Amino acid sequence: xxxxxxxxxxxxxxxxxxxxxxxxKCDADSIxxxxxxxxxxxxxxxxxxxxxxxxxxxxxxxxxxxxxxxxIRGSLSxxxxxxxxxxxxxxxxxxxxxxxxxxxxAAIDQLAAKYHPxxxxxxxxxxxxxxxxxxxxxxxxxxxxxxxxxxxxxxSGFIGNKSAGYRAACDALFRLIEPxxxxxxxxxxxxxxxxxxxxxxxxxxxxxxxxxxxxxxxxVLTGDATYADLKKATRASVNIIQCxxxxxxxxxxxxxxxxxxxxxxSFLGLEDTSESLRxxxxxxxxxxxxxxxxxxxxxxxxxxxxxxxxxRQKLAGKKAAVxxxxxxxAISLIKQxxxxxxxxxxxxxxxxxxxxxxxxxxxxxxGTVILDDANPSELERFMTDQEAxxxxxxxxxxxxxxxxxxxxxxxxxDRKHPLSxxxxxxxxxxxxxxxxxxxxxxxxxxxxxxxx
Amino acid sequence: xxxxALYRDVNENPCHMCMPMGGILPIKGVEGGMxxxxxxxxxxxxxxxxxxxxxxxxxxxxxxxxNEKGTVYGGEKxxxxxxDNIRKVYNPKLIGVLTTCLAETIGxxxxxxxxxxxxERQISDLTIVPVSTPGYGGTQAEGYFLTVREIVARLAxxxxxxxxxxxxxxxxxxxDIREIKRLLDLMGVEYTxxxxxxxxxxxxxxxxxxxxxxxxxxxxxxxxxxxxxATIELGxxxxxxxxxxxxxxxxxGVPLYTVPIPIGxxxxxxxxxxxxxxxxxxLPDSVRTERGRLLDAMVDSHKYNFAGRSVIFGEAELVYAVxxxxxxxxxxxxxxxxxxxxxxxxxxxxxxxxECPEPVKVLPESDFSEIREKSSSAGVNIxxxxxxxxxxxxxxxxxxxxxGFPVHDRVGGQRILSVGYTGTTLLxxxxxxxLLESKYRTYREDMYNLYYKEDSGGLSATKDEVNSDGLHCMx
Ligand code: SF4
Numbered sequence: 001x002x003x004x005x006x007x008x009x010x011x012x013x014x015x016x017x018x019x020x021x022x023x024x025k026c027d028a029d030s031i032x033x034x035x036x037x038x039x040x041x042x043x044x045x046x047x048x049x050x051x052x053x054x055x056x057x058x059x060x061x062x063x064x065x066x067x068x069x070x071x072i073r074g075s076l077s078x079x080x081x082x083x084x085x086x087x088x089x090x091x092x093x094x095x096x097x098x099x100x101x102x103x104x105x106a107a108i109d110q111l112a113a114k115y116h117p118x119x120x121x122x123x124x125x126x127x128x129x130x131x132x133x134x135x136x137x138x139x140x141x142x143x144x145x146x147x148x149x150x151x152x153x154x155x156s157g158f159i160g161n162k163s164a165g166y167r168a169a170c171d172a173l174f175r176l177i178e179p180x181x182x183x184x185x186x187x188x189x190x191x192x193x194x195x196x197x198x199x200x201x202x203x204x205x206x207x208x209x210x211x212x213x214x215x216x217x218x219x220v221l222t223g224d225a226t227y228a229d230l231k232k233a234t235r236a237s238v239n240i241i242q243c244x245x246x247x248x249x250x251x252x253x254x255x256x257x258x259x260x261x262x263x264x265x266s267f268l269g270l271e272d273t274s275e276s277l278r279x280x281x282x283x284x285x286x287x288x289x290x291x292x293x294x295x296x297x298x299x300x301x302x303x304x305x306x307x308x309x310x311x312r313q314k315l316a317g318k319k320a321a322v323x324x325x326x327x328x329x330a331i332s333l334i335k336q337x338x339x340x341x342x343x344x345x346x347x348x349x350x351x352x353x354x355x356x357x358x359x360x361x362x363x364x365x366x367g368t369v370i371l372d373d374a375n376p377s378e379l380e381r382f383m384t385d386q387e388a389x390x391x392x393x394x395x396x397x398x399x400x401x402x403x404x405x406x407x408x409x410x411x412x413x414d415r416k417h418p419l420s421x422x423x424x425x426x427x428x429x430x431x432x433x434x435x436x437x438x439x440x441x442x443x444x445x446x447x448x449x450x451x452x
Numbered sequence: 453x454x455x456x457a458l459y460r461d462v463n464e465n466p467c468h469m470c471m472p473m474g475g476i477l478p479i480k481g482v483e484g485g486m487x488x489x490x491x492x493x494x495x496x497x498x499x500x501x502x503x504x505x506x507x508x509x510x511x512x513x514x515x516x517x518x519n520e521k522g523t524v525y526g527g528e529k530x531x532x533x534x535x536d537n538i539r540k541v542y543n544p545k546l547i548g549v550l551t552t553c554l555a556e557t558i559g560x561x562x563x564x565x566x567x568x569x570x571x572e573r574q575i576s577d578l579t580i581v582p583v584s585t586p587g588y589g590g591t592q593a594e595g596y597f598l599t600v601r602e603i604v605a606r607l608a609x610x611x612x613x614x615x616x617x618x619x620x621x622x623x624x625x626x627x628d629i630r631e632i633k634r635l636l637d638l639m640g641v642e643y644t645x646x647x648x649x650x651x652x653x654x655x656x657x658x659x660x661x662x663x664x665x666x667x668x669x670x671x672x673x674x675x676x677x678x679x680x681x682a683t684i685e686l687g688x689x690x691x692x693x694x695x696x697x698x699x700x701x702x703x704x705g706v707p708l709y710t711v712p713i714p715i716g717x718x719x720x721x722x723x724x725x726x727x728x729x730x731x732x733x734x735l736p737d738s739v740r741t742e743r744g745r746l747l748d749a750m751v752d753s754h755k756y757n758f759a760g761r762s763v764i765f766g767e768a769e770l771v772y773a774v775x776x777x778x779x780x781x782x783x784x785x786x787x788x789x790x791x792x793x794x795x796x797x798x799x800x801x802x803x804x805x806x807e808c809p810e811p812v813k814v815l816p817e818s819d820f821s822e823i824r825e826k827s828s829s830a831g832v833n834i835x836x837x838x839x840x841x842x843x844x845x846x847x848x849x850x851x852x853x854x855x856g857f858p859v860h861d862r863v864g865g866q867r868i869l870s871v872g873y874t875g876t877t878l879l880x881x882x883x884x885x886x887l888l889e890s891k892y893r894t895y896r897e898d899m900y901n902l903y904y905k906e907d908s909g910g911l912s913a914t915k916d917e918v919n920s921d922g923l924h925c926m927x
Contacts, residue, residue: 007537030493030517032530033537040494062553062588063463063791064470068498070840085821090463091588096557107462126492126554127588130523161493376512377541377663396501400510403661444657 018366026372044165045155051075061125129156170250190218195243198223202420245326269336311429316341321388327356345386407435464821468791471585474592475599481647484545491552505860556586591792597694611679618683626654678704716777742873758782768794786830789815
């Protein structure tokens with residue numbers, strides 16, 4: 001147990017399964033001085049929209065915000081690469097004093113002339129909210145002038161956290177997908193796949209499974225999507241959503257406005273993947289699709305299951321700590337670790353929602369620590385107290401895990417290997433094996449200093 | 453030389469970061485130092501991530517997590533709460549409070565808040581160093597130096613003369629800092645090196661982890677800086693208003709020696725000459741041998757290096773020193789770029805680039821879109837700078853020698869050694885070997901395409917000329 005004291009007000013955000021009845025507090029502002037691991041509204045919006053490959057992503061704000069989010073996700077594209085640039089109005093002192101609208105207009109004009117995009121997203125950052133630039137008006141005028149879409153993303157940084165950014169991104173998407181011809185809405189037999197950002201080609205993997213099942217994907221939001229794809233988004237008859245944190249809100253609005261129903265899926269781990277594919281087949285409701293789905297699952301499972309079993313034998317009995325961005329990922333990880341006979345002893349998220357924490361609580365074993373918006377000091381304490389062998393987390397958590405002599409799984413936007421579907425399940429198991437069973441721990445655990 | 457407007461409407465792929473980012477590093481380089489970023493939560497998270505990737509170290513940085521209310525009514529309550537919580541968990545000796553765009557735009561008076569806080573809480577064993585670092589006010593390099601200056605200004609006390617030399621270092625790697633310390637120790641020079649993140653941001657694996665990394669410049673030593681023999685500041689490019697050495701000179705009359713980072717034979721010599729002038733201590737034999745080995749390496753590789761045409765980018769101070777190294781070795785720069793105004797960089801480079809046989813583009817306030825365009829048209833075949841230069845590799849096939857901050861797509865950013873005669877030798881080898889590697893990678897194919905293929909028009913004078921650069925003079 002560490003000597004550091006707990007911070008007032010954090011108690012409500014941490015529970016131990018089986019010991020307390022009370023609900024975990026979540027979805028609140030971070031407490032000042034807590035060294036929260038959370039990102040800002042703009043960042044949340046940017047990660048959702050960034051994978052749209054042929055769009056210009058223009059950050060209206062100071063340089064840092066743009067520098068830190070350049071090529072922010074390992075999203076892959078099958079065509080355009082425009083999205084991998086970071087454009088910024090690079091606001092300076094004089095812009096803060098006199099306003100940045102003129103500069104923004106000029107920036108849009110220059111980019112339109114240089115790249116001829118069909119779509120420009122203009123992101124608002126903290127100070128734009130304060131200096132009061134009228135993004136709507138600038139974008140509207142510029143759109144008219146260039147005959148393209150220029151969509152403002154209201155992601156001023158202090159109005160909440162990453163979740164608020166997801167909402168701002170969804171608002172922008174909702175605007176973008178508005179159909180010209182309402183008659184085509186919901187008329188296609190295809191489905192939309194929401195909440196996959198095509199990290200390391202994950203959306204391609206799922207698209208291929210669905211193709212094998214006889215199900216057509218209309219558009220993925222937003223992995224490897226283009227302007228033209230998104231414009232026909234409302235034609236699909238069903239939305240399936242994976243990363244609920246970022247896309248739940250959009251799916252809800254699409255149902256409300258266009259009557260497109262949605263269902264939640266997860267392609268993390270064998271169990272979730274098979275179950276999700278079956279549910280999609282059932283919704284499509286075509287017996288041939290159902291048959292093809294069963295065949296696909298049988299085929300994939302026949303070569304995946306033995307591999308996973310091999311890893312399970314090596315890993316059984318280890319203990320995992322999980323600290324990830326959203327609740328959906330956390331839930332899937334509990335199940336995925338079970339497939340490897342690894343128990344999750346600590347689990348938390350940056351922006352999980354109440355329903356998700358309820359599910360986590362149901363799934364977790366007694367004694368598991370569940371926490372929202374954790375800070376390094378808490379991660380350290382619970383990883384140590386709960387005797388975790390490994391941590392799943394993002395880039396910032398990695399060095400802490402290593403310093404504590406714990407194995408680490410990268411579950412971040414930057415990773416270069418897919419974790420979705422059957423192949424992803426193998427990659428995941430392999431990564432756990434790679435980090436837990438590395439020979440280096442033998443030397444490290446024998447002690448640091450003074451043990452030569 | 454500098455041929456561009458300094459104010460642009462759109463930055464395409466930034467070559468620099470924001471001011472508070474740079475401020476974090478020096479605070480992590482003083483004993484018991486902890487940081488609070490006064491602004492919205494996101495800023496600190498970004499910065500932690502970048503720093504953490506570069507150093508592979510946990511980087512704890514507090515944030516006052518300003519929300520809507522704080523933005524409208526002022527963030528004083530948030531900031532004080534942040535200070536309370538940081539003290540509780542980390543028990544620091546010094547807290548640097550860095551502002552952000554947001555805090556500055558709403559006009560937060562952090563000096564007053566910090567003073568009041570100490571009185572209200574009746575604390576006497578904590579130093580708070582407020583630094584005004586609006587993200588839009590400058591680059592991370594300016595944030596870095598300004599923060600060092602404020603730390604020194606806040607702590608320094610009138611002190612009787614003593615034998616130490618103040619050494620102010622820019623954002624170089626922990627390995628570089630250790631090398632400078634090794635050399636000073638070898639020479640028997642007593643010094644206060646500030647900031648010293650050689651241990652705090654490059655921690656050994658220990659059996660027990662502590663939240664506050666041991667190491668860093670001692671607060672006592674910083675207090676006594678006004679009594680030093682002189683200050684050596686590795687900050688040739690920085691403006692006086694950011695210079696800690698200038699502060700010590702103006703306020704306490706400590707003589708100031710401004711020298712470039714000791715990278716390259718000339719810059720190393722300048723560094724040691726300054727030490728000799730201050731302390732009377734000459735190069736020890738062992739260091740003289742290191743110098744000789746560097747000269748030997750320069751001769752060994754000179755023909756390979758002459759085939760290099762470089763683009764050098766990053767923080768002005770490093771860019772300046774690396775440019776000198778490249779010019780010394782014939783890896784003549786075609787493009788020298790920095791994301792910010794670059795202080796005195798352009799002015800200092802002016803006489804140097806005149807020595808170069810081909811024109812050199814000096815680009816302050818640049819971005820990677822421009823760097824790419826200029827490098828491509830100048831036929832650059834090697835890039836030297838931080839990780840974002842991978843953009844040049846991906847799009848223009850220009851290999852990148854990684855140096856500076858951040859290095860986030862390779863391991864070991866904290867261990868890259870480039871200073872002193874030995875460090876320079878290592879850096880020069882990295883450059884030479886990168887040139888050799890790309891030459892050998894394409895050599896067979898190039899020759900085939902040039903001289904064998906029917907439609908190659910092989911032996912025309914122009915092709916010959918284009919290629920002669922890399923290939924002919926090496927046989
Ligand atoms: S540029 Fe300003 S708002 Fe953006 S990260 Fe830096 S300090 Fe924060």
